Amino acid sequence: QSVLTQPPSVSAAPGQKVTISCSGSSSSIGSNYVSWYKQLPGTAPKLLIYDNNKRPSGIPDRFSGSRSGTSATLGITGLQTGDEADYYCGTWDTSLSAGVFGGGTKLTVL
Amino acid sequence: QVQLQESGPGLVKPSETLSLTCTVSGDSINLYFWSWIRQPAEKGLEWIGRIATSGSSNYNPSLKSRVSMSTDTSKNQFSLKLNSMTAADTAVYYCARDSGWSNWFDPWGQGTLVTVSS
Numbered sequence: 001q002s003v004l005t006q007p008p009s010v011s012a013a014p015g016q017k018v019t020i021s022c023s024g025s026s027s028s029i030g031s032n033y034v035s036w037y038k039q040l041p042g043t044a045p046k047l048l049i050y051d052n053n054k055r056p057s058g059i060p061d062r063f064s065g066s067r068s069g070t071s072a073t074l075g076i077t078g079l080q081t082g083d084e085a086d087y088y089c090g091t092w093d094t095s096l097s098a099g100v101f102g103g104g105t106k107l108t109v110l
Numbered sequence: 111q112v113q114l115q116e117s118g119p120g121l122v123k124p125s126e127t128l129s130l131t132c133t134v135s136g137d138s139i140n141l142y143f144w145s146w147i148r149q150p151a152e153k154g155l156e157w158i159g160r161i162a163t164s165g166s167s168n169y170n171p172s173l174k175s176r177v178s179m180s181t182d183t184s185k186n187q188f189s190l191k192l193n194s195m196t197a198a199d200t201a202v203y204y205c206a207r208d209s210g211w212s213n214w215f216d217p218w219g220q221g222t223l224v225t226v227s228s
Contacts, residue, residue, distance in 0.1 A: 002154060032212075032213065033212040033213065033214070035212075035213070035214035035215070037155075037215070043220075044204055044218040044219065044220055044221050045155065045204075045215075045218055046216075046218070047214060047215065047216035047217075050209070050212065050214035050216070051212050051214070056216060088154065088155055090155070090157075090213070090214070090215070091213060092212075092213040096170075096171055097168055097171075098157060098159075098168060098169070098170050098171060099145065099147075099157035099160070099168075099170075099208075099213050100157065101154060101155040101156070101157060102154070103154045104154045104155070
């Protein structure tokens with residue numbers, strides 16, 4: 001059971017927009033920055049968003065992040081087939097003094 | 111360009127100790143924290159712990175009694191030891207650079223599969 005809760009799957013058509021939610025607690029998302037990762041099959045996760053809403057160099061602005069209270073959201077616009085992947089949220093949990101991840105969300109681009 | 115590479119045995123017997131090393135190139139391990147993260151097949155990510163060359167470390171409470179981490183600045187490496195291995199520890203193990211207080215991970219190593227079996 002993951003500390004952060006994500007929907008197991010989401011889907012949308014090419015060109016459309018999708019959002020992925022990540023729910024935590026006051027000691028996790030409510031108190032710390034959130035990051036997001038994209039993982040293609042058989043490969044290591046790749047950082048998409050850090051510090052709630054910042055994009056590393058090379059990540060297109062189709063990807064966005066936000067945080068409100070104890071939840072965070074990843075948004076992807078202009079969906080492409082290459083966006084099909086598993087997406088994970090992560091943060092620090094102050095009560096646990098540990099890093100925590102969501103269970104992951106599988107994005108299908110129909 | 112920072113690169114990380116995990117190394118270690120792909121097969122460990124039950125009850126034995128796993129030892130993995132992550133070699134960092136393109137950056138000094140004296141900067142940042144350095145984390146280990148694992149992923150069982152078809153499952154999600156689990157943070158194992160992190161270490162800095164200052165000696166500061168944090169471990170996942172669920173694994174804390176079995177985990178130790180260390181750094182070797184002369185080789186620009188950091189290591190993981192996980193004892194009393196069981197089949198439940200079978201997973202792909204990743205090393206990653208950890209930003210520290212904001213706890214994001216970038217880049218990651220390619221990962222190494224560790225199987226626990228007799």
